[in-house]
Amino acid sequence: xxxxxxxxxxxxxxxxxxxxxxxxxxxxxxxxxxxxxxxxxxxxxxxxxxxxxxxxxxxxxxxxxxxxxxxxxxxxxxxxxxxxxxxxxxxxxxxxx
Amino acid sequence: xxxxxxxxxxxxxxxxxxxxxxxxxxxxxxxxxxxxxxxxxxxxxxxxxxxxxxxxxxxxxxxxxxxxxxxxxxxxxxxxxxxxxxxxxxxxxxxxxxxxxxxxxxxxxxxxxxxxxxxxxxxxxxxxxxxxxxxxxxxxxxxxxxxxxxxxxxxxxxxxxxxxxxxxxxxxxxxxxxxxxxxxxxxxxxxxxxxxxxxxxxxxxxxxxxxxxxxxxxxxxxxxxxxxxxxxxxxxxxxxxxxxxxxxxxxxxxxxxxxxxxxxxxxxxxxxxxxxxxxxxxxxxxxxxxxxxxxxxxxxxxxxxxxxxxxxxxxxxxxxxxxxxxxxxxxxxxxxxxxxxxxxxxxxxxxxxxxxxxxxxx
Amino acid sequence: xxxxxxxxxxxxxxxxxxxxxxxxxxxxxxxxxxxxxxxxxxxxxxxxxxxxxxxxxxxxxxxxxxxxxxxxxxxxxxxxxxxxxxxxxxxxxxxxxxxxxxxxxxxxxxxxxxxxxxxxxxxxxxxxxxxxxxxxxxxxxxxxxxxxxxxxxxxxxxxxxxxxxxxxxxxxxxxxxxxxxxxxxxxxxxxxxxxxxxxxxxxxxxxxxxxxxxxxxxxxxxxxxxxxxxxxxxxxxxxxxxxxxxxxxxxxxxxxxxxxxxxxxxxxxxxxxxxxxxxxxxxxxxxxxxxxxxxxxxxxxxxxx
Numbered sequence: 001x002x003x004x005x006x007x008x009x010x011x012x013x014x015x016x017x018x019x020x021x022x023x024x025x026x027x028x029x030x031x032x033x034x035x036x037x038x039x040x041x042x043x044x045x046x047x048x049x050x051x052x053x054x055x056x057x058x059x060x061x062x063x064x065x066x067x068x069x070x071x072x073x074x075x076x077x078x079x080x081x082x083x084x085x086x087x088x089x090x091x092x093x094x095x096x097x
Numbered sequence: 098x099x100x101x102x103x104x105x106x107x108x109x110x111x112x113x114x115x116x117x118x119x120x121x122x123x124x125x126x127x128x129x130x131x132x133x134x135x136x137x138x139x140x141x142x143x144x145x146x147x148x149x150x151x152x153x154x155x156x157x158x159x160x161x162x163x164x165x166x167x168x169x170x171x172x173x174x175x176x177x178x179x180x181x182x183x184x185x186x187x188x189x190x191x192x193x194x195x196x197x198x199x200x201x202x203x204x205x206x207x208x209x210x211x212x213x214x215x216x217x218x219x220x221x222x223x224x225x226x227x228x229x230x231x232x233x234x235x236x237x238x239x240x241x242x243x244x245x246x247x248x249x250x251x252x253x254x255x256x257x258x259x260x261x262x263x264x265x266x267x268x269x270x271x272x273x274x275x276x277x278x279x280x281x282x283x284x285x286x287x288x289x290x291x292x293x294x295x296x297x298x299x300x301x302x303x304x305x306x307x308x309x310x311x312x313x314x315x316x317x318x319x320x321x322x323x324x325x326x327x328x329x330x331x332x333x334x335x336x337x338x339x340x341x342x343x344x345x346x347x348x349x350x351x352x353x354x355x356x357x358x359x360x361x362x363x364x365x366x367x368x369x370x371x372x373x374x375x376x377x378x379x380x381x382x383x384x385x386x387x388x389x390x391x392x393x394x395x396x397x398x399x400x401x402x403x404x405x406x407x408x409x410x411x412x413x414x415x416x417x418x419x420x421x422x423x424x425x426x427x428x429x430x431x432x433x434x435x436x437x438x439x440x441x442x443x444x445x446x447x448x449x450x451x452x453x454x455x456x457x458x459x
Numbered sequence: 460x461x462x463x464x465x466x467x468x469x470x471x472x473x474x475x476x477x478x479x480x481x482x483x484x485x486x487x488x489x490x491x492x493x494x495x496x497x498x499x500x501x502x503x504x505x506x507x508x509x510x511x512x513x514x515x516x517x518x519x520x521x522x523x524x525x526x527x528x529x530x531x532x533x534x535x536x537x538x539x540x541x542x543x544x545x546x547x548x549x550x551x552x553x554x555x556x557x558x559x560x561x562x563x564x565x566x567x568x569x570x571x572x573x574x575x576x577x578x579x580x581x582x583x584x585x586x587x588x589x590x591x592x593x594x595x596x597x598x599x600x601x602x603x604x605x606x607x608x609x610x611x612x613x614x615x616x617x618x619x620x621x622x623x624x625x626x627x628x629x630x631x632x633x634x635x636x637x638x639x640x641x642x643x644x645x646x647x648x649x650x651x652x653x654x655x656x657x658x659x660x661x662x663x664x665x666x667x668x669x670x671x672x673x674x675x676x677x678x679x680x681x682x683x684x685x686x687x688x689x690x691x692x693x694x695x696x697x698x699x700x701x702x703x704x705x706x707x708x709x710x711x712x713x714x715x716x717x718x719x720x721x722x723x724x725x726x727x728x729x730x731x732x733x734x735x736x737x738x739x740x741x742x743x744x745x746x747x748x749x750x751x752x753x754x755x756x757x758x759x760x761x762x763x764x
Contacts, residue, residue, distance in 0.1 A: 016726060018733045023708035027729040031176050032169070032722055034729060036712050086176075121515035124490075128521055128543050155488070155517045158574060165573040169723050412543070 005090035007079055008052035013087060015045055031086050041078060045087060052091050055079060105129040105410045108139060109332055110376045115139075116148040123156050125414055132412040133328045137163040138210030145209075163210070170212050174201050177216055177267050182301050184235035188227055191303045193219040193293045195272065195313065199304040200333070203296045207336040211329075215259060215268040219305075221290065222273035229257055229271070237262050237269060253279050275313050276320070284316070284358035307341040308354040315367035316360055319404075327408045334367050335375045342378065352386035361390025370404055464507040472499045474514075479521070481512035485621070485632035485680050487572070489564060490518035493556075494525060495538065501557045501656055505635045505669060508677040520567040524560055526553065542567065555659050558667050561637060565618050568632070569719040575621040575630065576731040577719040582620040582629055583612040586760055588687035589629050591620050591739070593717040596664070599694030602642040605670055606749045607756060609650035614676040615684060624727055627734045628683040633676040635669035643668045649749060688759055689714065689741040692752075700751035702742040702759075710741035 009015070016027040017037075024042045026035045044058060055075040059068065082088045101107075104126040108115050118126060130136040140160025143149040149157060178198075185192060194202050197213030220228050233239070237260040241247060250258040255274040261267070274286040292306040305313060314337060318330040341347045355364040365387045371377040372384070391397055409415045463471060463482070474480040479490040480502070493499070512518075523541040527550065537550040540563045547566060551559050569577055580593035581604035590612075594600035601617055608614040615631040622629055635656075638646055643658055643666065654671040689710065690702070705713070714732050715721045721728040740759075746752040 016729065018708070018711070018737075020707035023706060025708050025711045025729075025733070027726055029726055030172075030179075032172055032725055034712070034715055034721075036708055119515075120517050124515070124517045127517070132543055153517050155519060159519065162571055162573040165723065165727075169725055172725060 004054045004056065006052045006054055007048055007058075007088050008091045009045060009048045010086060010089055013049075015042075015049060017042060026087075028085065028087060033085065035085060041082070044075075044078070045082070048088060103129060103410050103415045105133060105135065105139075105328070105412075105415075106374060108142070109135075109335070112139075112142040112146040113148055115143050115146075116151040120153055123153055127156060127159060129410040129412045129414060133410045134212065134326060135210070135329055135332065136160070137167040137212065138329075138332070140164055141167075141209040167210050167212060171201060173267070174198065174216070177265075177269075178202060178299070178302065180235070180262075181216065181218070181269065184231050184237075185228060186301060188224065188231065190220055190224060190228075191290070191293060191295075192301050193290060193303045193305065194296075195219055195275070195305070196317065197333075199310065202299055202302055203304050205337070206340045207333050209336075211333070215270045217270050217272065219272050219275070219286070219290065222286070225257060225271065225273060229260075232260050232269065232271075236264060240268075253277055275316060280320070282316070282320075282359045282362070284312070284360055288358065289313075307337075307344075307347055308351050309358075311337050311341065311351065311367070312355055312358060312360045312364060315363040319363045319366045328410055331370060331374065331408050335371050335377045338371060338377050338379065348380050348383050352383060352389075355387070355390065361387070362392065363390075365390035366400065366404065370408055374405070374408060461511045462507065463503060463509050463511055466511055468499070468503055471503055472496065474511075475499050475502070478514045479518075481514065481516060481518055482506060483510040483512060484564070484634055485616075486630055487520065487568065487632070488512055488516065488518045489520045489522060489567065491560075492521070492523040492525075493560075495553075495556050497554075498524060498556045498560060502560075504654065505557075505656065505671050507671075508674045520564075520571075522560075522563050522567065524556055524563070552661070555662055555667075557656055557669065558637070558659055558662055561635060561669065564634065568619055568621075572621070573720055573723060575623055576721065576724060576728055576735075578620040578622065578714060579618065579717045579719060580620040581617045582615040582686075583607045584615050584629075584631075584684040585612045585756075586763070587684060588760070588763065589615060589684040590688045590690055590756060590759070591629075591686055591735075592690050592692055593620075593714060594692055595717075598692050599642075600692055601636060601638055602645060602694070603692050603746075603749070603752060605636050605638060605642070605646045605653075606649055606753060608636070608673065608676070609646075609653060610753050612756070613679065614672050622686070622731055622735060623683070624724070624731055627731065627738065628685050630683050631676070631680045633672040633680055635671055637667060637669050639667055640665045645749075646670060686735055686739045687763065689735070689739045690744045690756075691742065692744045692746070694747065695745050696747055698745040698747045700744070700746040700748070700755045702744050702755060705741040705743055707736050707741070710736040 010030060012030060014029050016029055017024050019039055019042065022039045024037045024039055026037050026042065028035065047053065047058060055072050058075055059071050079088060083090070104118065104122055108126060127136070130139045136159070140149070140163050143152060143160065149160070181192065195217035197211050198216050200208035200211060239258055240261050241250065241258040247258060250256055254277045256270055256272040260269045260271065275284055275289065276282055289305055289309050292309055293303040294306055296302045296304055304310060311334065314330065314334050318327065318334065352364070355361045368379050368384055368387045369391070372379055392400065466474070471480065475491060475493045479492045481488055481490050521543050525539055525541070527537045527539060536553040538553050538556040538559055539546060539550045540548050540559055548559070548562070578591065578593055580591050581600050582589050582591045583604060592600045592604060604617050614633045614636065615629055616633065617636040619632055620629060621632055646653070647655065656669045658666050658668040660666045691705070691713065711732050714735060718728070718732070721732065724731065744755070746755070
């Protein structure tokens with residue numbers, strides 16, 4: 001049985017950003033791309049900068065029940081999107097595509 | 098050769114001299130440098146030799162623009178290499194980088210200001226199918242789908258057709274040798290791979306050994322068809338020789354390694370034109386040993402006439418009436434070295450009349 | 460200081476045909492080579508006030524506009540643009556030589572001048588502060604810019620906004636304002652005293668004409684301005700002149716999308732745009748009547764006092 005992936009910020013990623021009114025622009029200093037993100041997505045990236053975590057851990061940070069499947073599915077989607085942008089990767093367990 | 102030496106050659110031979118050029122000379126020199134793709138390099142040389150501040154303000158600003166381009170290029174190269182490692186890591190293959198990619202990845206002096214458009218990789222021929230499918234899986238797509246071009250690359254040349262990433266548009270050229278199997282010289286790729294060196298700080302990536310990097314650069318320059326980058330490529334050679342030449346073991350090994358790889362002739366040309374055009378400091382004994390690889394005097398005189406013109410800055414100020422003729426002869430010669438005559442005429446005919454679309458002008 | 464007008468037509472043509480005309484526009488010196496008599500005449504009119512530098516000074520760009528050679532000289536003759544041995548554009552019909560010259564001048568700057576963040580936008584100044592008007596083609600940016608500069612605003616540029624990477628101020632690049640199709644007639648009526656080139660038909664953009672930059676804007680080309688507003692204009696038939704604020708993060712993305720060298724500049728580009736959208740107020744702007752649009756800009760200026 002596969003253990004859930006542990007996500008981490010891609011090593012060297014500095015999260016250069018500016019936030020205003022709930023929206024953020026993020027400069028990915030590894031790829032040179034700029035992204036428009038919701039503040040909560042940036043908060044998630046900051047959390048991963050503190051320590052690699054699973055989606056369940058990240059859900060737990062908000063004080064929400066960490067076993068809520070809808071929430072976890074949404075988080076998985078968001079993390080997959082962030083991985084496609086080369087902001088995060090999975091350090092162990094399952095492989096993002 | 099027309100005296101005096103073009104300004105760009107003067108500047109490359111003795112970068113400190115840039116402080117003494119007049120405004121009028123700088124106007125021309127900037128144009129020569131831009132035409133030869135050496136503007137970022139020249140700016141970095143000026144900085145390295147402590148003369149940047151002495152140059153006209155407009156020149157300093159121009160070099161700053163060029164430097165921005167180069168620095169962005171390095172960022173992109175770093176990222177591409179990381180992506181390649183992710184794609185190809187599971188093969189366990191040492192990822193041997195070639196040419197400009199190798200210089201940049203290893204932080205060699207030859208990388209300063211050096212721009213290039215493709216990532217060049219060397220892998221064993223047997224591994225090509227696995228490498229190709231992993232690249233496809235990770236978002237690189239094949240190019241040159243015309244059946245003839247496919248055969249040109251796979252059967253006759255020494256590489257896969259260039260693979261372009263679908264999102265990033267970056268290109269990887271995967272080689273299995275440094276010369277086509279159809280060519281007269283057959284430097285054994287297995288020997289090249291065996292001597293490859295890991296790049297400190299870049300896990301999984303390798304360069305060729307110093308002698309082999311020089312020989313590859315020489316063979317690439319002196320058997321390629323096109324010489325728009327001729328001076329830049331010659332300057333690569335110059336910088337490699339100056340850098341590696343600090344180690345006496347390098348000079349001792351170079352002529353013998355050239356013979357071992359059947360590359361004595363390109364080495365003789367490389368040392369000859371580097372010393373004559375760029376004043377590269379090569380020990381006399383090495384020049385003598387390498388001269389054994391030179392062609393007979395009549396052919397050498399012809400090659401001098403061709404190469405000394407083709408290796409000048411590709412700018413109208415350095416051209417004379419013979420230049421385009423010289424370049425045309427070298428283009429055909431280039432293809433001749435890489436493909437036997439019968440295949441060559443079929444190739445040129447096909448390229449000119451049958452390929453479905455022309456390459457867009459840069 | 461020698462200007463194009465000061466040279467006189469004969470010397471102007473001689474320089475263009477021979478050693479090149481070293482023309483100063485904003486912070487740039489372009490060495491222009493061309494044997495085309497028509498182009499010499501238009502340059503003399505449109506660039507009369509611009510400084511000319513001595514032969515042998517360093518130029519930033521070298522451009523050549525010439526006719527086709529061979530038979531093409533006579534049958535539907537064309538003009539070619541060469542940038543030091545390179546031909547960045549396809550040739551155009553000969554009567555489009557001046558528009559081609561303007562596009563070539565824009566290309567030189569937008570593809571290379573990396574000590575600025577270069578935004579595809581018009582920019583005008585009044586009271587020491589600047590309004591940047593980014594816009595994709597068809598938004599009416601040039602018409603609005605042409606109107607503003609004929610109602611007391613100084614032209615900094617109609618195509619290329621140059622934001623200094625160091626301090627975020629805008630360096631002027633005043634050059635002829637390009638107008639298309641219906642805008643030509645509109646601005647001629649709006650500014651009867653303004654000088655125009657003869658309209659050229661059938662270009663890729665339709666009919667094109669250029670309006671000369673005022674002597675004042677050329678004389679003050681070294682006077683930078685601080686950015687105060689970023690206004691995304693959209694002409695819309697019947698619309699009342701209305702400003703709608705754009706949220707800052709979105710403004711960042713939209714400015715970046717309109718910048719030529721944003722990606723090339725990397726983090727410096729990100730920082731330059733971030734600073735710009737922090738210091739300047741950003742709006743979407745709909746309008747139909749030019750006078751109403753001008754009034755809105757005057758109001759913005761008054762609000763700063």
